[in-house]
Amino acid sequence: MDSNRISKIVHQALLERKLSDFYCTSESCKGWERNVVTQPLTVNKIVNAGAERISAGIGVGHELSDRELAGMIDHTLLKPDATIEEIETLCAEAKQFNFASVCVNPCHVTRCSYLLKGTKVKVCTVIGFPLGSNPTQIKRAEAENAINDGAEELDMVINVGWLKSGLYREVFEDIQQVVIPAKNKRVMVKVILETCLLTDEEIIKACVICKKAGASYVKTSTGFSKGGATVQAIELMKRVVGSTVGVKASGGIRTTEDARAMVEHGADRIGASASVKIVTGGEAGSRSGGY
Numbered sequence: 001m002d003s004n005r006i007s008k009i010v011h012q013a014l015l016e017r018k019l020s021d022f023y024c025t026s027e028s029c030k031g032w033e034r035n036v037v038t039q040p041l042t043v044n045k046i047v048n049a050g051a052e053r054i055s056a057g058i059g060v061g062h063e064l065s066d067r068e069l070a071g072m073i074d075h076t077l078l079k080p081d082a083t084i085e086e087i088e089t090l091c092a093e094a095k096q097f098n099f100a101s102v103c104v105n106p107c108h109v110t111r112c113s114y115l116l117k118g119t120k121v122k123v124c125t126v127i128g129f130p131l132g133s134n135p136t137q138i139k140r141a142e143a144e145n146a147i148n149d150g151a152e153e154l155d156m157v158i159n160v161g162w163l164k165s166g167l168y169r170e171v172f173e174d175i176q177q178v179v180i181p182a183k184n185k186r187v188m189v190k191v192i193l194e195t196c197l198l199t200d201e202e203i204i205k206a207c208v209i210c211k212k213a214g215a216s217y218v219k220t221s222t223g224f225s226k227g228g229a230t231v232q233a234i235e236l237m238k239r240v241v242g243s244t245v246g247v248k249a250s251g252g253i254r255t256t257e258d259a260r261a262m263v264e265h266g267a268d269r270i271g272a273s274a275s276v277k278i279v280t281g282g283e284a285g286s287r288s289g290g291y
Contacts, residue, residue: 113150
């Protein structure tokens with residue numbers, strides 16, 4: 001990755017954010033921000049490579065029905081002591097509520113693939129989880145094994161230490177080595193940034209690298225660090241990646257209001273263990289853990 005190019009994009013994204021904060025107060029900017037939803041083709045033309053890649057805005061006030069919200073949720077159970085019974089319950093709930101996917105640890109992928117066969121619910125698993133510090137070749141091997149077991153989506157953790165050290169080429173290759181076998185099998189890759197550990201500038205750099213490496217989504221959190229998703233991080237990530245890369249909010253999302261706030265600020269997918277509670281407004285179904 002070209003450091004000068006990354007610095008230019010960082011400067012422009014931060015400037016755009018400051019201008020938005022200056023000009024947009026209260027309800028004053030909802031009209032233009034709605035263009036992301038109402039004119040997606042126009043927005044796609046605006047978003048292009050380099051410093052000129054700017055998101056026209058973020059969908060605000062977009063009301064979702066419970067069914068629509070459910071279709072954006074990765075029903076998640078990543079705690080280390082998850083039992084087989086809990087995994088089976090997770091899959092049953094995913095089928096009942098039509099969640100986008102179940103997100104589980106790699107050892108459960110085969111079972112979930114069997115339980116969800118013939119449904120629209122996808123099987124998602126994690127790579128380099130939760131620290132992101134595995135060697136690149138191990139991450140690739142994990143990805144290949146998970147795909148062979150039936151995974152249809154991979155949530156990999158970025159190497160935070162490399163990013164903070166300015167090792168952008170290494171970060172790029174780390175992501176790309178997971179993307180390559182995934183794309184060969186039409187498997188989606190989401191990259192977890194662990195935004196609670198990053199500055200705004202580092203979030204921007206990470207998003208640029210993820211997009212260049214071919215990731216399908218950027219994602220806020222593992223749910224196992226010191227913080228989870230925030231609307232500020234979601235908004236910044238969406239501003240940087242535009243409409244060609246998805247944004248997933250995860251970590252600490254417990255209610256319908258939490259989920260809708262994330263969607264209104266640019267999230268395309270929600271990772272949650274309290275998924276049933278989110279879509280019903282009632283008690284959570286399967287046991288939460290980490291999310």
